[in-house]
Amino acid sequence: MLVKAVVEILVVHEARAVDCRQVAGVEVVRESLAEVLRDAGHTVTTAADGTTALAALEQQDFAIVVTDLRMPGADGLVILRRVRELVAKKVEEKREAKQVGSSLAAELDVHAGGRTFAALARLGDDLRFVLIASRATVHRTEDAEVAVLVTPSAHPKCERCWHYRADVGADAAHPALCARCVSNLYGDGEIRRHA
16 A cells, blocks of 8 residues: 655665655566656655765655665665665774773764755664664764764663663662663664654
8 A cells, every 4th residue: 555645755676766756676577666656646866876865865854764784885774874884884983992892882973965865864763773783873964974972871771682772670680680671671662764
C-alpha cells in the first residue's frame, strides 16, 4: 500500500541514484518505479550512480531514500561509513590519551551540514548504535566538513549492554542495568527503527 502523503524520495539502485523523481536500477526498473511513485502523487528524483546520489543529497532533503547496499562508486552506506571512520579515528585519539577505554565509554557530538546532517539526524537515537557509542548527537552546521567531538561519559556502565547511561540503576530491582536493558529483559522491549 502506498502512503497517501506526498513525499520527496531518493532511490539508489545498481549504481544509479534516484530522488523519487526518477527511480534507480536498470533504466526500465528505475523509470517504472518513478512512474508508479509519481502516479501516487510523490515527487521523485533519479541519479545515474551513487556519486550523483550523494550530490543530490547535498542539494535537497528527501523523506525517503531507497538504495542498494552495494554499488560501484558511492552507495547507500557511504555517508554512514565516512562518518563512522571519522568517529573511530577521534575515539582512538582519546583512547591513546587514556581519556576513554572504549567507544562505548564515549559520548559523541557530530557537527555536520547539508545532506550529511539530514542523513545522520534521521537516525535519531539509533545513531549511537551505528557509531558504537553510548550517546551520539548530531548538530547542524553551515560547514560542509564533518567535525566530531568525543567526550568521556560521566555515567555508570550498564552490566548487560556496556553502554554508559544516566539511567543505570533507575530501577531499584535492577541496580546494575540501564532502563533499555530492563525494558528488553522485563518489559515490552525497546523500539529501534534503524540500527
